[in-house]
Amino acid sequence: MKGIVLAGGLGTRLDPITRVVNKHILPVGSKPMFFHPFQTLVASGIREIAVVSGPPYGAQVKELIKYLSLPQQIRVAFVKQTSPKGMPDAILKCKKFVGDDSVIVIAGDNIFGGNFKKEVGAFKKGAVSFLRKVNDPSRHGVPSYDGAGKLQGIIEKPKNPATNWVVCGPHIFDKMVFNHINKLKPSARGELEIAELNGLYIKLGLLKLVKKTDYWLDLGTFDSLVKGNQYAGRNKK
Template identity: 40%
Template sequence: MKGVVLAGGLGTRLYPLTYATNKHLLPVYDQPMIYYPIRTLVRAGIDEIIVVTGGPHAGHFLPVLRDGKHLGVRHLEYTYQPSEGGIAEALGLCEEFADGDDVCVILGDNTTDADIRPEVESFTGGALIFLARVPDPERFGCPVFDPDDPTRILKIEEKPAHPKSPYAVTGLYIYDARVFDYIRELRPSERGELEITDVNNRYLAAGELRWVELRGFWSDAGTFESLHRANRYWAEKCGWRDPEAARRWAEEGLDATRDTDTVESTNVQA
């Protein structure tokens, strides 16, 4: 399996910070933000990784990441997304890199301490998405569960005004090689983007989407509030306070912070 880190976009919700550099290079505690998703992949045993970037600061990644060896990456590539065409468009640029392999995809502003190695090692095809309980699911893709079977997802809605569940589809996905065929069939949404939610719904319609709930800390860092949340958690976990105090502090403001560092409840859509 190969890893894909999606780190494009202009980071407009973090202006004026992102006038100076790419959002994914801003600090989260003592590291650039992008180190966290890369290390999530490396901890899962994935050491061939591509970083998709874009915007006016794309060149800033090279002096920070270099060849990735200092992060445990065996082979690191870069590619450029020239337009704001969405997550699915960015993933589509990685087809040649994937070369028929399964891919584990993570958004560059996602930080988590969950261990996804079991899911990576047991993946046998289709799609696997990772969910987290959050206070603001309207900012994310949001699953709609079957009222008669709470383990079954009926569909996924992209940033719904009125979410039907408190869960977000995190920016962490595992796909087989068919994902690139599905991306080629997509049409732009009303936002003018190729939506990863449409890819997930395609797997769902085929009965080949599974989900797990992340049971470690998870947060994006794409807004000032979530960037502060991530900084606070990692600072506390890494030494400013003891780990239990860090987790307790983070839990006060984020339901997605859980009690263990594992994933829970694999569910298969039939």
Template identity: 45%
Template sequence: MKGVVLAGGLGTRLYPLTKVTNKHLLPVYNQPMIYYPIQTLVNAGITDILIVTGGNSAGDFLKLLGNGKAFGLKHLNYTYQEGEGGIADALSLAEDFADGDPVCVILGDNIIEGNICRAVRAFRHQGSGAKILLKKVPDPQRFGVPELDGPRIVRIEEKPKEPKSDYAVIGIYMYDADVFNIIKTLKPSARGELEITDVNNIYIERGEMTWDELEGWWTDAGTFDSLLRASNLVAQTGANKLDLGDKGVRSEREVTSGVKA
């Protein structure tokens, strides 16, 4: 499996911090934000990684990360997203890099306390389709929200006014190679972007989507409040821990049955 870190966008919600740099280069406690999602992938045994970036500071990623020596890597790949085409548009740039292999995609401002090792192993065993990670949150209306029927996801709604569950779809997704064909069928949403929620719903309609619940805390870092929260959480507990709970996730069957495997 190959890894894709999506680190484009203009970061307008963090202006003026992002006036002279990319959001994902801002500090979260004692490290640049981009370090955390890369470490998440490396901890899960994914070492062939592509960074998708954009904007005016794209060259700074190469200055900071080089070939990934800080993560024990021998090589990092980079590509550039022009404009604001959305998450699915950014992922489409990874098609040649994926070269028919499955991909684990993580948004560049996603930071987790634990790890995704178990989820990655489960998806490798799954063999095809898609897997997403969910987390219970107090304000699901801010995120993509799954409607659940037992262990099955019925549909995902993006930022619903009346959420059908208290779960959020966090920015970690696993897809087989068909994801790139799916993206080619998408039409831009009302905000002019290709939406990753539309990708996920196509997999759901096909009956090819599974999910796991992330254990430990999770946060994005795309607003002033969440950036501060992320720094405080990392300072208090650390991030990307390999020894958290039962490999950092619970499967959908464990969640709905209330037991741990």
């Protein structure tokens, strides 16, 4: 299995700082932000990892990759995404890198208290996404089930969520992911959506959702960036 760290996007929730810098290189503890999810992949047993970024500040990410303190057996590649067109588009840009392997995709602005070694080791086919319990599920994707408990879909930002368990990544996909991405159409905002990609796996009965209870934080806002630095400081990350 190979890994992808998503370090592109415009970071509008951290405006105006992100007008001059890629948010993924902002400090979280003693490291740039995207180093944390990268090291989570390494701790999960991934040995070949692509970092995806692009204009206007992707060169900053590319430059910092050389300063990752990694064992010699870790192979790192930089993949350019010319414009932010969604997570599936970023995955598609890594097709040559991934080849015929399965892949785990992690957001470059997330920090995790644990790793995914168990799930990576057990993965065979289809897709796996992860659920965590949050206080504000209406800001996330929430799974929907039928009366028999069968997964029907993932509802993005529901007004009346039925559960506090939300989909928050990372995402594991088999080698068929590129075929499925090629079936997607851009959403109203002009991007390929991860919810639609997961939806294709749901229709095939091949998406598994795994609940996790370890620490997780999206670092994409000023408030969460402060919390992330506090967590990293306490845990010497």
